[in-house]
Amino acid sequence: MIISPKIKGFLCTTAHPKGCEMDVLQQIEHVERVKGQGLLAQGPKKVLVVGASGGYGLASRISAAFGSEAATIGVFFERPAVKKRTASAGWYKSAAFTKQAEAAGLYAKNLNGDAFSSEIKQATIDLIKQDLGQIDMLIYSLAAPARTLADGTVVKSALKPIGKSFAGATIDFNSAELRSISLPPAEPQEVADTVKVMGGEDWELWVHALLEAGVLAEGCITTNYTYLGSEATWPIYYHGTIGKAKEDLDRAARALAQPMQAVNGKAYVAVMKGLMTQAASAIPGMAVYLSLLFKIMKQKGTHEGCIEQTTRLFRDQLFSAQPLNVDQQDRIRMDELELADEIQNFVKAQWDLVTDENLATISDFAGYREAFLQMHGFAFDGVDYAAEIDQNVPMNLVNG
Numbered sequence: 387m388i389i390s391p392k393i394k395g396f397l398c399t400t401a402h403p404k405g406c407e408m409d410v411l412q413q414i415e416h417v418e419r420v421k422g423q424g425l426l427a428q429g430p431k432k433v434l435v436v437g438a439s440g441g442y443g444l445a446s447r448i449s450a451a452f453g454s455e456a457a458t459i460g461v462f463f464e465r466p467a468v469k470k471r472t473a474s475a476g477w478y479k480s481a482a483f484t485k486q487a488e489a490a491g492l493y494a495k496n497l498n499g500d501a502f503s504s505e506i507k508q509a510t511i512d513l514i515k516q517d518l519g520q521i522d523m524l525i526y527s528l529a530a531p532a533r534t535l536a537d538g539t540v541v542k543s544a545l546k547p548i549g550k551s552f553a554g555a556t557i558d559f560n561s562a563e564l565r566s567i568s569l570p571p572a573e574p575q576e577v578a579d580t581v582k583v584m585g586g587e588d589w590e591l592w593v594h595a596l597l598e599a600g601v602l603a604e605g606c607i608t609t610n611y612t613y614l615g616s617e618a619t620w621p622i623y624y625h626g627t628i629g630k631a632k633e634d635l636d637r638a639a640r641a642l643a644q645p646m647q648a649v650n651g652k653a654y655v656a657v658m659k660g661l662m663t664q665a666a667s668a669i670p671g672m673a674v675y676l677s678l679l680f681k682i683m684k685q686k687g688t689h690e691g692c693i694e695q696t697t698r699l700f701r702d703q704l705f706s707a708q709p710l711n712v713d714q715q716d717r718i719r720m721d722e723l724e725l726a727d728e729i730q731n732f733v734k735a736q737w738d739l740v741t742d743e744n745l746a747t748i749s750d751f752a753g754y755r756e757a758f759l760q761m762h763g764f765a766f767d768g769v770d771y772a773a774e775i776d777q778n779v780p781m782n783l784v785n786g
């Protein structure tokens with residue numbers, strides 16, 4: 387079939403297999419280019435990525451596999467194509483990653499299912515025991531709208547401010563027009579539920595299960611990703627429900643320090659840059675911020691995507707001979723370019739000036755929109771979008 391983007395709100399309900407493959411190839415190319423400057427000293431060799439099919443998780447998997455020849459196991463929640471419905475972008479990207487990894491002689495296996503469940507945790511442990519023995523790195527990069535608890539209760543996260551209402555604007559992808567949005571403050575239960583879904587509890591459950599099974603190698607490290615942002619995003623992000631969940635990651639990292647000592651291991655939270663990913667596109671108000679951010683960071687030559695961030699995290703921080711650049715809460719900082727004064731001063735100055743008329747000039751909405759389309763495999767040069775393509779892309783799943 388011929389596949390084109392179908393955008394509804396902040397969702398694109400189609401994905402293009404060739405474009406998703408192109409995205410993976412470009413990320414691998416970046417890692418190979420950086421590797422050309424010298425091999426990663428003491429990089430990870432056996433890596434489990436939970437949330438491995440999109441954004442920061444996929445980029446981390448590519449940085450590990452192609453930057454340090456790591457065997458990788460990916461856990462994600464994606465859907466294959468069904469009849470005329472395309473697969474999800476994460477399905478196509480994981481299939482493309484696996485094909486490339488295997489062609490390069492690298493071990494890559496996948497589990498598709500609910501990472502919150504004990505069944506997926508157990509299936510992952512069984513696979514590690516069978517194929518790898520132990521892992522030396524666990525990357526937890528899950529971003530989920532809901533979590534099913536062991537008793538079947540479904541808890542949903544909310545993206546809301548706390549204490550007072552939020553009034554802001556978002557951008558309609560189809561019409562490129564600003565839309566006012568207002569959100570009431572979250573109820574206490576919504577705050578607690580968001581922490582349950584996006585906080586550190588499930589990360590801790592994974593680490594404890596892996597430790598108890600004896601599959602974490604001596605010196606194993608685990609990472610989780612957070613976002614702090616700046617004044618512009620605080621009302622809806624860091625001071626909102628999701629911020630409370632992110633605070634809980636810091637708690638979880640501290641709580642994991644002691645159990646990780648059993649393997650002389652460490653648990654880190656890394657603060658990453660704001661970027662277009664499936665999860666980020668759902669956050670109210672982020673569209674204007676990211677469009678302004680992209681404009682000024684591209685102008686200054688400091689713009690990075692997920693793969694630049696994770697590759698730099700590996701090379702300059704986690705596996706570098708230099709000491710880690712951490713803040714007072716012991717979080718690894720990767721957001722210094724986003725938070726530079728000249729960048730934030732620009733965003734602050736333009737924030738209230740954005741209108742439908744000047745959106746295309748004072749912000750990089752075109753780049754933001756392109757990143758959204760590319761996330762689903764569209765808008766890549768070199769892909770013939772008018773050509774017929776098979777939407778069915780097979781992928782071997784350990785639990786499939």
Ligand code: NAD
Pocket residue numbers: 436437438439440441442443461462463464476499500501502527528529530531611612613657658659660661662663664665666
């Ligand atoms: P994403 O939406 O691109 O990826 C989320 C991943 O989680 C996917 O692989 C998806 O399949 C998987 N997933 C979702 N629900 C699942 C489930 N129930 N079981 C198994 N897998 C499931 O998200 P992202 O933006 O890359 O976010 C990853 C982490 O990075 C999050 O903690 C996020 O807060 C953080 N982060 C994101 C940004 C940003 O700007 N995007 C910035 C800093 C930190």
